[in-house]
Amino acid sequence: MKITALAGGVGGAKFAQGLYRTIPKEDLTVIVNTGDDFEHFGLAVSPDVDTVCYTLAGLENPESGWGRADETWNAISNVKVLGGPSWFQLGDRDLATHLERTRRLNLGYSLSEITRDFCKAWRIDCRVIPMTDSRVRTTVLTDEGALPFQEYFVRRHCEPRVTGFRFDGIHTAEPAPGVLEEISSSDAIILCPSNPWVSIDPILSVPGIQPAVQNSRVVSISPIIQGRALKGPAAKMYKELGIEPSALAIANHFRYILTGIVFDSQDAHLKPHIEKLGIGTFTCNTIMEDSSGCARLARDVLHFIGSL
Amino acid sequence: MKITALAGGVGGAKFAQGLYRTIPKEDLTVIVNTGDDFEHFGLAVSPDVDTVCYTLAGLENPESGWGRADETWNAISNVKVLGGPSWFQLGDRDLATHLERTRRLNLGYSLSEITRDFCKAWRIDCRVIPMTDSRVRTTVLTDEGALPFQEYFVRRHCEPRVTGFRFDGIHTAEPAPGVLEEISSSDAIILCPSNPWVSIDPILSVPGIQPAVQNSRVVSISPIIQGRALKGPAAKMYKELGIEPSALAIANHFRYILTGIVFDSQDAHLKPHIEKLGIGTFTCNTIMEDSSGCARLARDVLHFIGSL
Helix, strand or coil, X not given: CCEEEEECCHHHHHHHHHHHCCCCHHHEEEEECCCCCXXXXXXXXXXXXXXXXXXXXXXXXXXXXXXXXXXXXXXXXXXXXXXXXXXXXXXXXXXXXXXXXXXXXXXXXXHHHHXXXXXXXXXXXXXXXXXXXXXXXXXXXXXXXXXXXXXHHHHCCCCCCEEEEEEECHHHCCECCCHHXXXXXXXXXXXXXXXXXXXXXXXXXXXXXXXXXXXXEEEEECCEECCEECCCCHHHHHHHCCCCCCHHHHHHHCCCCCCEEEXXXXXXXXXXXXXXXXXXEEEECCCCCCHHHHHHHHHXXXXXXXXX | CCEXXXXXXXXXXXXXXXXXXXXXXXXEEEEECCCCCEEECCEEECHXXXXXHHHHHCCECCCCCCCECCCCCHHHHHHHHCCCCCCCCCCHHHHHHHHHHHHHHHXXXXXXHHHHHHHHHCCCCCEEEECECCCCEEEEEEXXXXXXXHHHHHHCCCCCCEEEEEEECHHHCCECCCHHHHHHCCCEEEECCCCHHHHHHHHHHCCCHHHHHHCCEEEEECCEECCEECCCCHHHHHHHCCCCCCHHHHHHHCCCCCCEEEEEHHHHHHHXXXXXXXXXXXXXXXXXXXXXXXXXXXHHHHHHHXXX
């Protein structure tokens, strides 16, 4: 069964790792959000692409979920000495990725080519494709004005009240080479347990991706359990937008494309409400405590997809 | 006595440190070559400015003479894993300087403003001014063609045979703010024991600097001892250009501006030849083994200047 997973950062990366350890690697494609990308110190930083790659390669920091294991912080701590900004933590090993990516972008290579080469260097055997090689930037609209995503997410710790989102550049963006082909040739599309607003929506908003996805079975894993997101601001965003955060909210969010949704057994009472939307349901333990937890959830999701 | 020193990398930085420890700090200005500057991984690298600043701040690596003490190499070693270039060794702490400089250049600050701020952060109490805020790039003309300076110096280990030098951008370059004023108000100008071809010549070639220097007492310290340069390709360059490397060659190199020259006692036999050029001479131990050696040489040079 050929699978294409749409992923954002930590949650998406962990689930992608579960798939990576469960199905033949050549049957897996991970399409990653680039709306979080930004330029920092003149370097091109792609946080979600890196989190997915580090996690698939086993290089990730298991405590934080982002960045690299065995990291040192000598560059950023010396930037601080010079009076520079240290709100975005760039580890020394992680910096290598941004340095080399920037060098290659400056030579004219595309983000998807660079990502493919990096995956090869890191011995990642499935396909990891950024959603687009075009410049798309997520802007979070808040009660304090429009904030570039990393300003909102990292610098301001998601504190400002959200009123909406804007994906600058999305209308002229094109899916990266391979994205539409992989979606079309997949037996199922999985929306990883990533933030629907700022991880999955940007991917689905790249012109051409949603129509391609709609032709396939699409299954989402709810990142909301008992009204809370395990990580990140998804639940807070739903609330601030006047929506009660739940697996039902996730189902509603993606109802226009969903065949089925997997959510936590603790929320089993939501089954009838979701099924009323014409969406199949499956409940299980969706908490990925460790890498065996990631693989367990991947197996459950694949089992559900097989039953649809 | 107010001193302005013109300096390149390691030798210039060590002598500048000697001056820094010898005269009142407010009486010292160091004007630094920027012809070695280059862009690497999209970052603005100013090797000579950094070597001078690190050395004045006591942050330098005393073994190599360049880069920082207690350095780690996690970024560049991971760049190598990704197949990127590792010929230019960028330490993690050193990277902070390039990151923050690049960030500020992108915001519109000039190299001289940034250098002033970095000196403040590093508690350097004399003035360190890059020769120009304009873009000047030293190109080494060789039997293998024209090579950007760092390609020649670091990547090719100075192996290609030199036929000449070109300072791209020099004709439209302007002295950085303060350069001409400091030169004009100084009691003496010291050409540090740096490479004449690629460290001192670029500074003197910035339009306006040489005429300003000529109005003052100018003393050079020969970087050549017994036909050899203690560090770097100066002697090799003289040979390849058909000139016997010696303190006499240095005196000839700068005869159009020199009031006096300090060179090693081992070359005392050259005194009459140099004095024939109308240039005053002083010999002493010019080897700066450690920081007390730097201060000792500075005292000797200042003593000589006082006698001129």
